[in-house]
Amino acid sequence: MPDFAIGESEFLLDGKPFQILSGALHYFRIHPDQWADRIEKARLMGLNTIETYVPWNAHSPRRGVFDTTGMLDLELFLRRVAEAGLHAIVRPGPYICAEWDNGGLPSWLFRQPGVGVRRYEPQYLAAVGEYFSEVLRIVRPLQVDQGGPVLLLQVENEYGAFGNDSTYLKWLVELFRAQGITVPLVTVDQPEDAMLTAGGIDGVLRTGSFGSRSVERLATLRAHQPTGPLMCMEFWDGWFDHWGGPHHTTSAAEAAAELDALLSTGASVNIYMVHGGTNFGLTNGANDKGVYRPTVTSYDYDAPVDEAGRLTAKFHAFREVIARHAPVPPLPEFDVQPPVPEFSATLGEPIRLLDRPDSWGAWRAHEDLPSLDDLDAQFALYRTQLDLDGPVVLQLDEVRDRAHVFLDGDPIGVLSREDHDRAITLPRGRGRLDLIVEDQGRVNYGSRIGEAKGLIGPLQVGTSTPSAWQTLAIDLDAVPELWRTTLQSTAGVGPTAYRAAFTIEEPTDLFLRTDAWGKGFAWINGFCLGRYWRRGPQHTLYIPGPALRAGTNELVVLELDTLADTTARFTPTAELGPTEL
Structure with missing residues (x-):
């Protein structure tokens, strides 16, 4: 079986130097029928590895549950990576940040009196142990030394920005090893002295997270780690958006130049993100540094492969850079589908929450x-x-x-x-x-x-x-089923559900325009697209083609404020908002 190890200055795959060229793809932000497409496009950009977080709270919404169905099938995702001829990096947390709800920590965890998260505290450690027994059961047979794609696992996530409990970090390492993880382990922190010191573990490779001044930041990392390969585990090539803020973009040329500088040092990289995906459902996180600011539904991230899987100028700029440092596969001619014409459907059959609350729960x-x-x-x-x-x-x-x-x-x-x-x-x-x-x-x-x-x-x-x-x-997953048991009411004030039917010849990616509506949620054939809000910046919701079907489809909208326009408009392009306010 292949062997992967940490050498004096490089990663070693079967004893030969190996520069990791990785890109982040979160399986839980992509419809599973589109995993292979997104992985293939990462490969065509010249990457040899795919990285993903694992969201504890999505897999375990309740203690004792570990869901691996649909978008949560981690094993299938890693097998898709292997089928594409690529390697994998798994970052299971337990805390992941990722602009994901609660940073991936399950809310039930905090209901235990006296629990101390992200530190050496018995209740927390017991819960983490249960979680890792499930995750590592999946990852263990997929390690590279057992014929699988997984090269590395990460311990915690930017821990130096949170705490300095070295006993807790060492306990996690021991748990990984006791659960049969034999591939190298890494930590990641922003390349600041205090964070690298607090978040690092002796004997575990430190990596950095940054998006600029690569040479300088790698030097800081080297000062804390005299030997071993250098790696940027999160090379930030874009950013995320908050409701009420601008849509963030970065210069493709400048990001490519920074990537070139990083790779020219011989360092390995994980591009965050190569494809961002979508915060489907109610999975988005938020920030609060004095002002609470929730993250939007789109996680496009201004990545090389956009939210709908299309190649951007940044993709081509990054591919050109990577070609200077490693072989890249030929880029095929993609079949260009004629754009779907815009069409609309009328929302009707309102069911108002305050009229008939008993039918909602x-x-x-x-x-x-x-x-x-x-x-x-x-x-x-x-x-x-x-x-x-x-x-x-x-x-x-x-x-x-x-x-x-x-x-x-x-x-x-x-x-x-x-x-x-x-x-x-x-x-x-x-x-x-x-x-x-x-x-x-x-x-x-x-x-x-x-x-x-x-x-x-x-x-x-x-x-x-x-x-x-x-x-x-109110069980929001059950909102599309309201019409099975509830008579429609008169549209009025307060949260109101509406539905519409529309017909398409064959499934294809679409966007639903929401700028004429107020604030709420939308579903296609029972699949929750996420939240919309008139304040923007985002004014479309991405509809993955696999969520649609040839023939009749159903759109359900739950409007919380005021639905002034009952027309649902479908378009082939995204509107993610202005880059300046």
């Missing part, structure tokens, strides 16, 4: 205000009855992340975490108070990882604290 009674975590929900209706005099102020400690306030079905306003809203005036103190609360994505980096979601109390109305609450956790 089951009511639960509470004496104290529960969090969304307590409800195991990302979207929920909270209800209580008020009996107070005059106009009153509703106030609470914090809303995470957005709450629509209604009194007797009339809209009062929105409490937004991003705007630091903590209070709203109710025009009267009597009536049915409804709050519709949305988790817009958990923070994926920094000290606020793992925080509870929902209404953070105590919640006061005037001088009183309501103690009789009803909640209705």
Whole structure:
């Protein structure tokens, strides 16, 4: 079997120097029917390796569950990599960041009193042990020394930016080895002295993460690691977007020049991202450095292969650079499909949440205000009855992340975490108070990882604290099924589901325009495309061709604000927004 090792200054594959030319592809951000296409395009750019994170929370939404179906079939993805003749790098965390919800850590983990994440704490270690037993069971037989594609595994992720618990890091290394991982292990940190010191482990290769000043940053890495190969584990060739911000792009020429400088030193590289993909469903993360900013649905990342799998100018610029340092395969003539003409469908058959909440879920009674975590929900209706005099102020400690306030079905306003809203005036103190609360994505980096979601109390109305609450956790996966059991209602205020049918001759990639709508979610044939929001920058949702079918297809939209235009418009091109505001 092939042997892969860390030499004095280079990686060694079967004893010969091997420069890793890798690109990041996240299997959980790509429809599985498109994995082979994206992997092949990475190979055509000249790469010899594919890297992926593993999202713990996606595989284990509940403790004791480890889902490997559909988009979560890690084994099948790694076999697709091997079938393309490429190697693989696996970065299983347990924390991954990745602009992914909660940085990949499952929310149930934080409900254990006293748990200490990303450190040597018994409850956390027990959970990590359960997780790694599942992941490494998949990866173990796919290591290169057993005939598989996997060359390297990464321990933790940019740990030096978080903590300095060397006992915890060493425990992870021992766990990997005890679980039969024989290939080399690595860590990654930004090339700053403090981070490389805190995040490194003696005997484990350190790698860096950066997107500029490559020669300088490799020198910093070398100062902390006198021997062994140099590697940039995350060569940032683009960036991600937040709702309300610009769409980030980088110069293809400048990024290519930086890549050339890096490869000219003999260092190995993992291009982050070679293809970004999409935060389908409700999987996007968020940042909070004083202001909460959720990440958009598209994870295009201005990568060489765009969100729809198309080759960009950056692809060709990178391929030209790689060809100076390694052989690249010939680039075939791709069949150019005629662009799909734009077409539209009319959304109708509204089902309004506040009209028939019983059909959206089951009511639960509470004496104290529960969090969304307590409800195991990302979207929920909270209800209580008020009996107070005059106009009153509703106030609470914090809303995470957005709450629509209604009194007797009339809209009062929105409490937004991003705007630091903590209070709203109710025009009267009597009536049915409804709050519709949305988790817009958990923070994926920094000290606020793992925080509870929902209404953070105590919640006061005037001088009183309501103690009789009803909640209705809404299973968003079930929204496309509402019409099976629920009669349509009259369109009105509050969250409302709509659907439309449209016909296509054969499945093909499309984009759904959303700029005429407010804020909400969309599904195609039950597959959740993700979130949309009028504030942008993103104004289209990517529809992967495999989610469609020849003949009749169904679009479902759940609008949370106002759907002023009931026309659904489909287009062959993306609109990811302005690069400057």
